[in-house]
Structure formats: C-alpha cells, structure tokens
Amino acid sequence: MPRLIAARLLQIAVTLLILSALIWLVMGLMPGDPLDLAMLADPALTAADLERMRALHGxxxxxxxxxxxxxxxxxxxxxxxxxxxxVPVARVLWPALGSTLVLLGAALALAAGCGVLLGVLAAVRPRLAPAADALAILAQSTPSFWLGILLIILFAVTLGWLPAGGVAESGGVLEALRFLALPVATLAIVNLATYSRHSMASMQSVLAEPYIRTARMKGLPPRAVIWRHAFPNAAMPVLTVAALDAGGLVSGALITETIFARPGMGKLIYDAVMGNDYNLALLALLLASLVTMLATLAADVAQRLLDPRLAG
Incomplete structure (x- = not known):
C-alpha cells in the first residue's frame, strides 16, 4: 500500500506539471491579455503606459x-x-474551494447513500428492480437547472421553508444547513441514478457468486449475507464512480452554484477564464484536477482495504 500511494503521488505531481504547461500554453495563445482589458477600461492609458506595465508584469x-x-x-x-x-489568489481560491467541497461532500454522501440503498434493495428484491430503474432513469434525465428552479419555486417561494439561494452570513450550523438544503438536493437527485444502477448491477452479479450460495447454505442470516459478504465486493465499482464524481463536481457545479447564488469553484473558474485572469484560472483548474486525482487515489486505497487480494 505505501508503494502504491508513493507511486500515485509521483504520478499526480507529473500530471499536474504537464497540465499546468498545457493550460498555460492555451491561455497564453488566447487573444488579448489583461493589459488590453485595462486599456478598454481606462482609455486614458497610452501605448507607453501599456509597455511599461507589460515590462513590470513580465x-x-x-x-x-x-x-x-x-x-x-x-x-x-x-x-x-x-x-x-x-487581491492575492489565495484569498479568493480557498474560500471558493471550501464552499464547493462542503456542497460536494453533502451531495455525494446523500446521492451515494440513497442510490446504494435503492440499488441493493432492487438487487435483493427483483420485483422492485423495474421501479428502481424507472426512478433512476427519471433522475438521470432531469436537467439540474430545471430541477433547481422547481425546488426554489416549491420550497422557497410557495412554502417559504428554505432560502432561495446565497450563503449563511450568521446563525450557526442550522442556518448554514438551511442554505445548503436545496443545492445539495439538486445535485444529489441528479446523481442518484448513477449510484443506483451501478450498485444494483454489481450487487446482482455478486449475489450470483458461489461463495454467496455457500454462505446461505451455512444458515447465515440474510442481512449478514448481504451486508457482510456481498456488499463489500459490490461496493468497489461504486467507489470508482464516487471518485470520478468528486472531481467532476468540483469544477462542474457551475450551473447549480449559479442558480443558488453560491460562490464556488465552478463560478470562479468561469469568471477567471472569461476575465483573462491567467493566474487565478490556472491555479483553480489545477486545484480542481488535484482534487479529482486525490479522490481517485482514495478510491483505489479503499478498494484495496475492502479486498486485500488487490494489494498484491
């Protein structure tokens, strides 16, 4: 395991180096630079002023x-x-990353928890499989922006139970959870289908294995057979899906963050690229890539802990 972690960390470092060079090249070839935008904002700047500023900033x-x-x-x-x-990049980057990770963690936990329970239930009780499939397809085909707007109309406008967007400025944990409820529900519902269908297919495959039949023949309780013997092996594909989702949501939650007016990495990356803020955009993109690779590493480690045979 330590050799795996060391090798993957080295791979992550090399990947970040290559990504940084490619992103720097692409952004450097984009038309215009920050000083061109400064000239548009302040027509009083002369060509000599711009040349001095270019030399000053390299x-x-x-x-x-x-x-x-x-x-x-x-x-x-x-x-x-x-x-x-x-302002310094760190003052913008870390709060945005923290906001997105809170949203991401809550949404992933809810989507994975509900999706896995639904998938396992459908695998154990085949009569429920068509209903679980229909629910998964409905969730997967629902656009996140449309679902977010519906939740705002229902819970914020019509019922008045939850805030329509923004972040809690004060009020403690309960107030923060109220502001998180709708965006977390939006992301969780849209991503629930993936976990449900993967866990159901994986669980159905594992339940057909000979060692599961042997465990049942020994008289083990059904709950022990499902959760102690079948589920650890069926959970491995779900861990991979969660790792990929983690990275995708860090940089791709732009729509949800925009609908609910939450500051986060998706909005930050978009604004930085469109505003030719090279430094902020590059660091934000690299940070999103780093989260994706670390999540994948965590999934690999968890898989080896669940199945020691993979460690060899």
Whole structure:
C-alpha cells in the first residue's frame, strides 16, 4: 500500500506539471491579455503606459520564460495576485474551494447513500428492480437547472421553508444547513441514478457468486449475507464512480452554484477564464484536477482495504 500511494503521488505531481504547461500554453495563445482589458477600461492609458506595465508584469517576455517564472514562484508558495479581484489568489481560491467541497461532500454522501440503498434493495428484491430503474432513469434525465428552479419555486417561494439561494452570513450550523438544503438536493437527485444502477448491477452479479450460495447454505442470516459478504465486493465499482464524481463536481457545479447564488469553484473558474485572469484560472483548474486525482487515489486505497487480494 505505501508503494502504491508513493507511486500515485509521483504520478499526480507529473500530471499536474504537464497540465499546468498545457493550460498555460492555451491561455497564453488566447487573444488579448489583461493589459488590453485595462486599456478598454481606462482609455486614458497610452501605448507607453501599456509597455511599461507589460515590462513590470513580465508580459513582454516569451511564453516559456513566464511559465518557468510562475512555476518557480508557486513552488516557493507565492501564488500571486488575482487581476480580476485585485487581491492575492489565495484569498479568493480557498474560500471558493471550501464552499464547493462542503456542497460536494453533502451531495455525494446523500446521492451515494440513497442510490446504494435503492440499488441493493432492487438487487435483493427483483420485483422492485423495474421501479428502481424507472426512478433512476427519471433522475438521470432531469436537467439540474430545471430541477433547481422547481425546488426554489416549491420550497422557497410557495412554502417559504428554505432560502432561495446565497450563503449563511450568521446563525450557526442550522442556518448554514438551511442554505445548503436545496443545492445539495439538486445535485444529489441528479446523481442518484448513477449510484443506483451501478450498485444494483454489481450487487446482482455478486449475489450470483458461489461463495454467496455457500454462505446461505451455512444458515447465515440474510442481512449478514448481504451486508457482510456481498456488499463489500459490490461496493468497489461504486467507489470508482464516487471518485470520478468528486472531481467532476468540483469544477462542474457551475450551473447549480449559479442558480443558488453560491460562490464556488465552478463560478470562479468561469469568471477567471472569461476575465483573462491567467493566474487565478490556472491555479483553480489545477486545484480542481488535484482534487479529482486525490479522490481517485482514495478510491483505489479503499478498494484495496475492502479486498486485500488487490494489494498484491
């Protein structure tokens, strides 16, 4: 296990290095730069002013030299400033990541928990499989923006039980949970289908294995057969799905964050790219990639803990 973790961490470091170079190249080839936008915002700036500012910020140097200087600064722990927000990048990046991880963690836990229970129930009781399939298809085909708007209309506008969006400025944990309820429900319902169908298919396959029949013939209680012997092996594909979902939601929850006016990584990456904020966009994209790879590593470790045979 330690060798696996060390090898994967090295792989993550190399992948981040390659990704950073590719993203830097793509963003560097985009038309315009931050100073062009500054000139549009302040027509009083002259060409000489722009040249001095380019020299000051190193924008007059070749692309590869600017990349190497940026990489050296990041390795020293200097993340630079955000042109869009006029503050250090860390002051913008960490709050957005924290907000998205809270939303992501709650949504994944709810989607995986409900989806796995539904899938296991459908596998154990085949008569419920058509209903579980229909519910999964309905959830999977529901657009997140449409579902989010419906939940706002029902619970915020009509019933007045929950806030329509934003974040809790005060009020403690309960108030924060009230603001989280609708966006978490939106993401969880849309992603529930994946866990339900994967867990049902995996559980059906495991329940047909000879060792499950042997456990039943020995007289073990049905609950022990399902949860102690069958479920650990059936859970491995679900762990992989959860790992992939974790990374996708970190950078892809833009629609849900926009509907519910929540600051997060999806909105931050979009604003940074559209605003030519190279430094913020690059670091935000790399951070989203890092979360995806760490989640995949955690899933691999969990799979080996569930099945020691994989460790060899």
């Amino acid at each position: 924008l007059d140097r070749p692309l590869h030299e600017r990349y190497l200087a940026w990489g050296a600064a990041v390795l020293r722990g200097e993340f630079g400033f955000s042109r869009l927000y006029a």
